[in-house]
Amino acid sequence: MPLLNVLLSPVPALEGPAAQRLCQSVASDLLAHTVDHLHKRADLTAIVVQLVPAQQWFIAGRPLPELGQPSAAVEIRVTDDTNTDAEKAAWLAAVQASLGHHLPGLHEVSYLQVQDLHPAAWGYGGRTQAARRARAQGL
16 A cells, blocks of 8 residues: 655646646556555555646756756655665666656656555555555454
């Protein structure tokens, strides 16, 4: 039941249908990578994609339009100990390649993050992952 937060800052900026297509395409690819590499259920995966104006995104104190390159940041929250280091590395590589496809010239300073959260510290539908795990084990 991962949650992905995605920030994209294309250069030049996109609006309207082009912006919506970018967000939809990135979300679709991230869902596929999350299912394929982290073995998460698609029906329990939530993805929030936000476009950040390039003039509000800074690398080394310089706004992206001055650098002439887009950037991105993606964080995914998963339950601790549900994925191996190799699975996370494969996900990171696939997501980086996908972002580079969607944002040609992607700045190297684009960050991806896998957050492993303790099962008692998060959940959905008002129940923690620890409670779900215990119930599944008949405890």
